[in-house]
Amino acid sequence: MSTKVYVSAQEVAEKAGVSRSAVSRTFTPGASVSAETRRRVLEAADALGYHVNELARGLMRNESGIVCLIVSDVATPYRAALLRELTLQLQNAGKVAMLINTDRSDGSVDRALRQAISYRADASIILSGLPDKSIAQLCLRSGQRLVLINRDDDQPGPLRINLDDYEAAGRVVTAFVRAGCRRLAFANSEAGTPSLMARERGFVAAARALGMDVTVERYGWTGYEAGKVLAQRLLTRSERPDAVFCATDLLACGFMDTARHQFSMSIPNQLCVAGFDDIEQASWSSYDLTTFAQPVSTIASKAVEWLSEAQPEAVSNQEQSLRLRAELVWRGSIRGG
Amino acid sequence: MSTKVYVSAQEVAEKAGVSRSAVSRTFTPGASVSAETRRRVLEAADALGYHVNELARGLMRNESGIVCLIVSDVATPYRAALLRELTLQLQNAGKVAMLINTDRSDGSVDRALRQAISYRADASIILSGLPDKSIAQLCLRSGQRLVLINRDDDQPGPLRINLDDYEAAGRVVTAFVRAGCRRLAFANSEAGTPSLMARERGFVAAARALGMDVTVERYGWTGYEAGKVLAQRLLTRSERPDAVFCATDLLACGFMDTARHQFSMSIPNQLCVAGFDDIEQASWSSYDLTTFAQPVSTIASKAVEWLSEAQPEAVSNQEQSLRLRAELVWRGSIRGG
DNA sequence: CCCGCTGTTGCAAGCGTGTGCAAATGCTGC
DNA sequence: GCAGCATTTGCACACGCTTGCAACAGCGGG
Incomplete structure (x- = not known):
């Protein structure tokens, strides 16, 4: 069980009875090799189990x-x-x-x-x-x-x-309004990522343009658990929102779960929810979440x-x-x- | 905006007033360099923005x-x-x-x-x-x-x-029996992976050992959708199972969702479910799935x-x-x- | 003062590849 | 048969690095 080392172009060249350059050219697209040489090289290479050393190639070409x-x-x-x-x-x-x-x-x-x-x-x-x-x-x-x-x-x-996070968020406002929602909320994390913030700003701005106010809540880091906490906070307010745009599908999942299981709310009857990302879980029948697809x-x-x-x-x-x-x-x- | 090329050890050596070997040794753990040389090399390297070329290093060491x-x-x-x-x-x-x-x-x-x-x-x-x-x-x-x-x-x-897929599956049988379940089923995909098959065999064997039979159904590829189909098939049988072990959490999620939403079954009252993998979704309150954790x-x-x-x-x-x-x-x- | 020892340093030979350049080869047309 | 040309081939150098080897400096003991 000898640890067979890697085989080099040199060995292939010897076996094929050509120069090492010929081997190199055979494996370089666009290089000038005759069909016959190419055939013999490929044959020898296959027999020996030769693979171009990408490390060395990268070293030469200066691109890896x-x-x-x-x-x-x-x-x-x-x-x-x-x-x-x-x-x-x-x-x-x-x-x-x-x-x-x-x-x-x-x-x-x-x-x-x-x-x-x-x-x-x-x-x-x-x-x-x-x-x-x-x-x-x-x-x-x-x-x-x-x-x-x-x-x-x-x-x-x-x-x-x-x-187009900002504009997308605007389109959600339209959807909510069309569904007859009046008390809008935005559930965000504290991560402060540019795209998350753009969604928030877009949502708030579009709502304002229609003369509506929106409750913004931010908590933790963009995940399921944060969604649960956000639901806790938003749904125990004196005036419960009837529509929530969650900055992320994960947040939305957490939100929906506590809205349903802890506040026994019915979605979408008492509460409309939208998310962002269109992760696989959004299509699961427990969530059936309206959301924006990341392309x-x-x-x-x-x-x-x-x-x-x-x-x-x-x-x-x-x-x-x-x-x-x-x-x-x-x-x-x-x-x- | 000149495309600044990469800086080589040679340049660092010149700037530091030492030989190229000294530079190399400075970046090779365990090599023999005096503290003074090392300091000067590091200083020069930092000033020039030098990074060892791992391609070349890998070429020499024959390990990348x-x-x-x-x-x-x-x-x-x-x-x-x-x-x-x-x-x-x-x-x-x-x-x-x-x-x-x-x-x-x-x-x-x-x-x-x-x-x-x-x-x-x-x-x-x-x-x-x-x-x-x-x-x-x-x-x-x-x-x-x-x-x-x-x-x-x-x-x-x-x-x-x-x-220990085989043994784990056995432990689930015990849990089902202790919960008072009598009609066991196993939901598997058709992927036929060794570990999936081991779970199936283990489950069936353990049930047999207790004198129980188990309905085995296989469909598609190990994912949420397959779980839905498996539920379709298993729950429309003349004798509905009252406990299902799904080969995978994803299958279990799909299974639970159609059991609930399409067959309006209550879990765990009318149906006990177990999964495998302990994916994040298993802990979500919509599923709250008993499952095996992959370490x-x-x-x-x-x-x-x-x-x-x-x-x-x-x-x-x-x-x-x-x-x-x-x-x-x-x-x-x-x-x- | 010299010997031997330890710790550093520089030289140069590689590692396996791409490629410019010149030599060689084959082919065409007269 | 030979010039002219296109194609193929081999040589040799370069890429940036590691490392064996020898040279060298420093130093204490005899």
């Missing part, structure tokens, strides 16, 4: 084919779905995803980026963490492409992909597409900001769909 | 620090949780995770492994796909360590981490620990199979906890 995904809350439904789509599409584009988890807050985003740089990643896609300016700078200065998803940031250079697939494809374009210096002339529309998915948590 | 995670169904709650834990612990051990998604079935596991090999990954952790023998062989022959999670395979070499954290730490041990040739002498206990988490979906 690696794309870093910098992400927190991987286990969260929305993030997981986005991650799935991104990895799939990156793979399809011949790139490979390096996953960096920033859940532990010990300055790990920083260490993560540094890691990414050490592996000479061609690009980083950030779907988490505060868009720390210095970090992004570091990234760009190293010649990396950078994509920020749902992280507003005013720097030029990176591609920013965002949704994960489009987000991913836009990002990968942008990364694949060879545009070394066409950086700041074109608009690097993408604004996608969040489509409302009608389900049963608002009356009269 | 990369660990491949080969996974399907990333967006699934259990998988996402495991993924989270693995990336976190790998990072902690100074390794970096390369994520390979095998959702698309176009022989992508094969391509994935090949990818892993091309990047000279030190190890691969497989939590998906059929444990294709030739693939695993390929992996091992290239000197990679291999970890299989919940994928039984009888090859020596890889570390196999499994749960994700332990699984991850065992895997990472094993990978970090320097055991080049102590391969087949010790038992490479780990069997962890799935702990039953009592919630409200079984009477009389």
Whole structure:
């Protein structure tokens, strides 16, 4: 049981009776090799179990084919779905995803980026963490492409992909009003993410425009538990809201559960609820939640597409900001769909 | 806006007034450098923004620090949780995770492994796909360590981490019987994964041992939708079961939802339900599902620990199979906890 | 004063690949 | 048969790093 080491291009060349360059060219798309040489090389390579050493290749080309995904809350439904789509599409584009988890807050985003740089990643896609300016700078200065998803940031250079959170929130107000709701509430977390805040502002503004006031409550961190607490708070008020827009589907799930089980309210009869993200659970019959769909697939494809374009210096002339529309998915948590 | 290229050890050496080797040694733990040299190198490196090129380092050392995670169904709650834990612990051990998604079935596991090999990954952790023998062989022959999670395979070499699915299923029978249930059913998918099948066999065997029969139904692929269909089938039978063990929490969620909303059954009064995995949704108050917890954290730490041990040739002498206990988490979906 | 020892340092040889350049080869047209 | 050209091939260098080896400095003991 000898630990068979990796086989190098040199060995393949010897076996095939050609030069090492021929081997290299065989595995380099667009290089000049005769059909015959190619055949012999491929045959020898297969027999020996040869695989191009991407490390060495990356060293030469100064581009590794690696794309870093910098992400927190991987286990969260929305993030997981986005991650799935991104990895799939990156793979399809011949790139490979390096996953960096920033859940532990010990300055790990920083260490993560540094890691990414050490592996000479061609690009980083950030779907988490505060868009720390210095970090992004570091990234760009190293010649990396950078994509920020749902992280507003005013720097030029990176591609920013965002949704129309503000406008979407307005559309929910319309839906609530059409359902005959009068006492609107917005349930948010304290995370303060730009997209969360945009939803809040959009919701409040649209309500005001119709002459309605909205109760805003914020608590904790964007998850199911926070939704429960928010329901606690909002439903024990003197004037119960009859419509709640939750900044996130997870919040909405927690909210609905306590509204039903603890306050025995009926949805959508006594309370209309809307969420955001369209996570899988939103479609489960226990929730049947009307919500906004994140166009994960489009987000991913836009990002990968942008990364694949060879545009070394066409950086700041074109608009690097993408604004996608969040489509409302009608389900049963608002009356009269 | 000049595209600042990466800075090399050479430049750092010049700036610090030392040789390139000194720089290299400064960043190599355990190498012999004087405190003074070290200080000057670090200073210069910091000023220039130097980062060791892991590609080149990996080329020399013949180990890249990369660990491949080969996974399907990333967006699934259990998988996402495991993924989270693995990336976190790998990072902690100074390794970096390369994520390979095998959702698309176009022989992508094969391509994935090949990818892993091309990047000279030190190890691969497989939590998906059929444990294709030739693939695993390929992996091992290239000197990679291999970890299989919940994928039984009888090859020596890889570390196999499994749960006591068979015995756990037996414990659920006891719980059902104690709750006074008499008509047991098992809801499974058609995926036929070893662990799923072990749960089924264990459940049936334990019931038989108590002189009870169990209705087994299998449908589709392990998800929420399949759970709904399984409920359809099992609850329209002439003799409705009064206890169902679902092979997976996701199945259980789908099952409970149609049992309640479509058959207006009350859980746990008319129907006891148990699941497996303890995904986050199991604890949501709409489900409050009694289930088995996957010890994700332990699984991850065992895997990472094993990978970090320097055991080049102590391969087949010790038992490479780990069997962890799935702990039953009592919630409200079984009477009389 | 010299010997041997310990701790640092620099040199240079690799690691496995891509690629520019020049040589070689094959082919066409006269 | 030979010039002219297009295509293929091999040589050799570069990429950024690690590490064995030898040189060297410092230092205490005899």
